[in-house]
Amino acid sequence: MKKNSPTIRDVAAAAGVSVATVSKYMNGAQRFSAPVEAKLKAAIEELGYRSNPLARSMITGRTRTIGLTVLDISNPHFTNVVKGANRVALRHDYTLLLVDTDENQARERPLIEALAQRVDGLIVSSRMSDDESHWMLDLGKPLVLMRRSEHLPIPSVGIDNRLATYMLARHLLNLGHRQIAYLGFGQARINDERIRGARECLEEAGLTLDVYDAHAPTAHAGEHACSRVMLGPRRPQAVMCYNDLIALGFMKEAASLGLKLPQDVSVTGVDNVPFGEYASPALTTVDIQSEKMGELAMQKLIDALAGHADIGHTMFDPRLMVRESTAACR
Amino acid sequence: MKKNSPTIRDVAAAAGVSVATVSKYMNGAQRFSAPVEAKLKAAIEELGYRSNPLARSMITGRTRTIGLTVLDISNPHFTNVVKGANRVALRHDYTLLLVDTDENQARERPLIEALAQRVDGLIVSSRMSDDESHWMLDLGKPLVLMRRSEHLPIPSVGIDNRLATYMLARHLLNLGHRQIAYLGFGQARINDERIRGARECLEEAGLTLDVYDAHAPTAHAGEHACSRVMLGPRRPQAVMCYNDLIALGFMKEAASLGLKLPQDVSVTGVDNVPFGEYASPALTTVDIQSEKMGELAMQKLIDALAGHADIGHTMFDPRLMVRESTAACR
């Protein structure tokens, strides 16, 4: 198992050339005379030489590695982000260093700071507000944020959360719903934007939004919150959930409670996780293009690494995906 | 954005000590006189010094990074593996270098070889057979395989695939089913083991297994295969799927075809992905403890790194999760 791998010097000796020549050969930096090239090739093959990326990185200052932090890899939204980012990284010969902060706000900073030292750049998904994120500027590494950063000179990608829930609310309104509730996740920074979008839409129709809160952005939390929402004094005709996971849990529990979906209550999510389509009823949601977001974030970072600075926010358009979990209000 | 981070020499100069002293201090290698310690602390704080892990790794030969390759991070099974592995890694102060081979058999080897150079050890999930995997022994790094490796001196973790499908088949038999089909994924090495388990069980009852094949281990492929299985000449009373994703897709399409689940056909999966529980009907499956598998794989690797060699296979027990997608045969 343990092998002292050959160094560039071993190759140089075996091929009868200098280490500089070997180095240049390895990097395909220039052309060589036939005999030298032949000897080089033979020696490398013979010794099974592979250049040490660490040593190389130390000099070049580049690791060809990109760090990506997600809040929870179990959430299919982030899984898709990783998928997209990874695809672009691979294409540009970068590798992904993944860090899952596990929804642990306190760990975020130290984890990210440690990560920053081992990579050429980072894509960060964080629960911190812009004000709390200033230290990121001192990381000394190019950065892309996975959300809008209004007050930070950091490129970012995200979606229009306000519009997403506005669209959802409009859809419910069109179906005739008047009693609409929002089951949010207060700890997410974007929760407020989503509430605002829904409120704006409802207020235009002279309606108000009942807001509830789930304790986590998970299906389990959605299940947990269901009875509180549906068996309380203000039973809604439709429930907009913070994300698909919560919506899925909510729907399951609603069924357990004896409610018929979507007849008794319409439910919506946000994210368009792959599984929403396979739930029954299939979940009406808003596609936020998670995979594309990951791709673009990575592309921006790689561009930045290549010197093409692009300090700007790219906002993906949310797209309403009407499926079976929403129906006309009886 | 760009900052020349201070080096150990800057700190040494600022504190009026030698670099060796700073190094020892950073590594908590020994105790220091009060004045020196105070100056060190001040200088480090002042300059915001953080030691360069690359330079350190070059000397120590250790990166405190573990490489993990998965076939497809979109598959919740692997997501859970990552989750478990990451948790243990973090606890031991290691970081995860994730590589998604994207079900691309050809890319596996180069990707893994490249990965091996940047990490202290690897956890590998691969489609290659033992015979095709001998090159892994020459990686020069501790390795843990995510499946049984009969003929390779490499520690591994996995589950008893034969038993998993045996249990499932027995369950279906108990429910009175006699016409049982298996919708597999032929490209997976473990597909054969799963077929064998189901066959053994059925043969004990004098029955045979109809085998079909999905073109991918995904929900989409399950959907695609459904009509072929259900509308063919040998319509089964129950269908055992290679994994939960295929099963979920299969169920959705079956519903579209006008079949009532589980009355018209019982369906089972394997993996116990989180969403199976939220499908309707909830999916009967076999839990393979994906997260625990990730945890143990990482633990084994870290043990190996610490010198505690453990060349052996650990097999997790599959656990039947009976839910609503299976019912007594009419």
Place this chain on the structure above:
DNA sequence: ATGAAAGCGCTAACAG
């Protein structure tokens, strides 16, 4: 308890 010096494996000028 502290420091001087020798590299780790490689690249990047600069010569030739």
Place this chain on the structure above:
DNA sequence: CTGTTAGCGCTTTCAT
């Protein structure tokens, strides 16, 4: 085209 020579930032003997 090929070789010489400095280091990258840090750890590690080995002295003091």
